[in-house]
Amino acid sequence: MFSLLGQYKKAIKDSSKAIELNPKFAEAQVVSNVALFSWSNVSARSFNSFGSWSSLALLLGFGIAYLLPSFGGRSRLSIPLFFIFVLGAVLMNLNFVWILLGILSLLFVALALALREQRGRLFAVSLVLLLVSTLFLLLGTPLGQIFADNFDSFGRPNEVRPALDATFDIAKQVLASSPLFGSGSNTFGFQWEKFRNPSIVADPVFGLVRFNTGHNTILMFLIENGILGALSLVLFAALFIWNGLRVLGTSSGEGGLYVRSAFAGGLFLVLSWFLYPVNIALFLLTFLSVGLFYVSLREAGTLEPLVIHFFETKERGFVFSLLLIFLLVGGVAGMYYETTRYMGQISFARGIDLYNTTGEANAALIAVQRGIQFDSRQDRYYRMAAQLEYVKMQRALDRFSQGGISQQVMLDDFSSAYNAAHTDAEKAIELGKNDSQNYRILGQIYGLAIPFDKNTFTLATENFEKAKELSPSDPLILVDLARTYLALADVTILQGGGTTSRRIAGEHQEKAIEYLNKAIAQRPNLTQAHFTLSQLYAVRNQLPEAIARARSTIILAPHDIGAVFQLGFLLYQQQSYDEAQSVFEEVAARAPNHSNARYFLGLIYDRKGLREKALEQFEEVAVFNPNDEELRAIIAALKSGGRAEDVLNKPPPENRRSAPLEDTSPREIPTQ
Structure with missing residues (x-):
């Protein structure tokens, strides 16, 4: 068995260079705000080559932990790098990183006291690091605000993850049906949609988000790999920590320095499993550090090698x-x-x-x-292709309604896009049977085809019901069902026209109202549901009753932005523009990102000849809806001295089935 000391020393040096590379990249792009690449998805100031902002902070913390024992030796090169990493951790200021560094520095303070090395550099640096970690934990929020006010947070994105109790609730639900093996790898997002607490959906920002990661790695393993998977991970961590603590005080010399460095880095990452859902890079780095720890034990003579002769016999x-x-x-x-x-x-x-x-x-x-x-195994690729074909279907209908194309051209374009969308959506379902969004897009495709074939109504509702089984608390599926019933009601009236047809259409409308009210009960600020419900009341000539109901709702729930918007839109439909303006101005003041409120407010300003104020509203809306063609036309018209209403798509917004702009709330948080 040949000695691994040379390779190990080289691995230590190479890993230090690898650790140094990403912080240097981050310094160039995050701190100096200089984009190293022109691609829009990597030119953001917060982008780094290692993963999320929190993952980069953990990498810096690992570097601090890995280099901390070097103060007990003679290495000078690692000391400047150590302080660079500490500076990065200070600027990022994440609580769980300070918790891990506090635990680690406390361990080395205790070790120095036990070995009576209070006068050494390792004791002094560890003690200072412990005090700094404690200070940042106690003053985390005020310090974070100072950085936000003075340094623009260095482009720091808002990262969110499920709370500990919410993740634990998902684990209990999954283990009730599959305790030993869990739900399977990379399925947390599906389990979140299926078992999340319905009260979470009411959150105005993250209520509709699908979280693909849980609160921490251990709980994610418990959910996706069951008790056996989580137990194996915990036992692995416990064995590593036990072996490290057992030899930490007995290692000395250069070999002991390598043991302490590998153990410190590995301990930092292993403990992070209990506080954060680490990405694959950090997970692999954990095993690399643990492997280096056991190699260092072998080189220090603490661990006896196991010799296997692979070629002893033919x-x-x-x-x-x-x-x-x-x-x-x-x-x-x-x-x-x-x-x-x-x-x-x-x-x-x-x-x-x-x-x-x-x-x-x-x-x-x-x-x-x-x-x-390149990769035909990803259902989300096919789903996105189906969504783009769906956009082409919708645009063919819009161009025809505006007189831009003939009926035959519309039918040809619609049919071509429909067939392609149907094929892509079916493939997405084949690859991702547990994803509600695959069934939802297929249902939307069928729903848009109802005016041409009433039989697609049944296919649409079947897919929406399947999506609802997989994501029972998603209110957008209820809105989809409501719109499907409304489309069927319209077709019934157009094809029949008699008393019986109107009665049947009225029943479909009542079913749509039922679904919309359920959606609003789940998520009170759901703009699309309020808009469609208001439209339905207008079609049924019930505007006065709807306005009275909206006023009563606001009295009972004055903080319900969705109800306030609905009142404003109902007043707009009633042509009570002065009162509608006041309501929309209130919505815009309380919810600055509410695109539809600003959209109608801009139309009212334009109607009153307040061109500059109208332009200001539409430009603000365009920030959150950069690809909306109607918005571009409106802004261009206003800048050239024209009117917004002259370039509006047909039908006018007050007569459309859905809100002019989609809800801009995030739908999915990717794996970090």
Whole structure:
């Protein structure tokens, strides 16, 4: 068994360089606000090459932990790097990083006291780090506000994750049906949608978010891999910590320095499993650090090596040679798979970016389809392709209603997009049977085709019901069902026109009202539900009753922004523009990002000849809806001295089935 000391020292040096690389990247882009790449998805100030903002903070914390024992030796190169990492941790100022550093520094303070090394640099630095960690934990919020006020938070994004009790509730639900093996890898997001507390949906910002990660790694393992998976991870961590604490005080010399560094870095990351849902890079870094710890024990003579002679006999040599060949071929195949998967992700992200920035559905679709060619196993790629085809279906109908194309051209464009959307949505369901969004987009595709074929109503409702089974607390599915019933009611009236047809259509409208009221009960500020319900009241000539009901609702729930918006829109429909203006101004003041309130407020200003005030509202709305073609036309018209109402899409907004602008609340939080 040859000595690994040379390789280990090289690994220590290489890993230190790797740890240093990403903070240097972050310093160039995060601190100096200089974008190193022009791509929009990586040019944001908060972007870094390691993952989320919190993941970068954990990487810096790992560097601090890894380099802290170097103060007990003679290494000078690592000391400046240590203070750079500490500065980065101070600027990021995340509580769980300070908790981990406090635990680690307390351990080395206790170690120095036990070994009577109070005069050493390691004791002094560990004590200072312990005091700094405690200070930042006690003053975390005030200090964070100071950084936000004076340093613009360095572009720090708002990262959120489920609370501990919410994640634990999901775990209890999953373990009730599959206690040993859990729900399967990468399924937390599906379990969140299925079992989340309905009260969470009412949150105005994150109520509709699908969290793909839980509160911490251990609970995520419990949910996705069951008791066996979580127990194996906890036992692994416990064995590592026990072995580290057992030899920490007995290691000395250069070999002891390597033992302490590897253990400190590994301990920091292992403990982070209990506080944060680490990404794959940090997870692999944990095992690398633990591996280096056991190698350092071997080199220090503390751990006896296990010697295995792979080629002691011809038979054994043949078996292991064959195994090595299989591993080599598997490695090449794995590299090919990961490369194509990575290229697929790049193309997919470029497609989303194209649509969000330009609104070009065809260009975005080409990029997404290129991503499918690279990696055809991702249901979200097919779902996005189906959504883009759905946009093309909707735009064909809009162009026809505005007189831009003939009926035959509309039918050809609609049919082509419908067939492609249907195929992509079916493929998405085939690959992701547990994702409610796949069934939802297929239901929307069928729902848009109801005016051409009433039989698609049944197909639409079946898919929405399946989506509701997978995500029972999602109010948007209820809105989809309501719109489907309203589409059927419209077709029934157009095709029949008699008393019986109107009675049947009225029953469909009542069913739609039932679904909309359920959606509003789940999420009171759901703009789309309030808008559609107001439209329905207008169609049924019940505006006075609806306005009286909205006023009563506001008296009972004065903080309900959705109810206030509904009152404003009802007044707008009634052409009570002065009162509607006051209501929309109140909504905009209380919820500055409420795009639809600002949209109608801009129309009222335009109607009154207040062009500058109208332009201000529409430009504010365009910030959150950069790819909306109608908004671009309105802004261009106002800037050229025209009127907004002259370039509005048909039908006018007060007669449309859905709100002019979609809800801008986030739908999904990606894995960190």
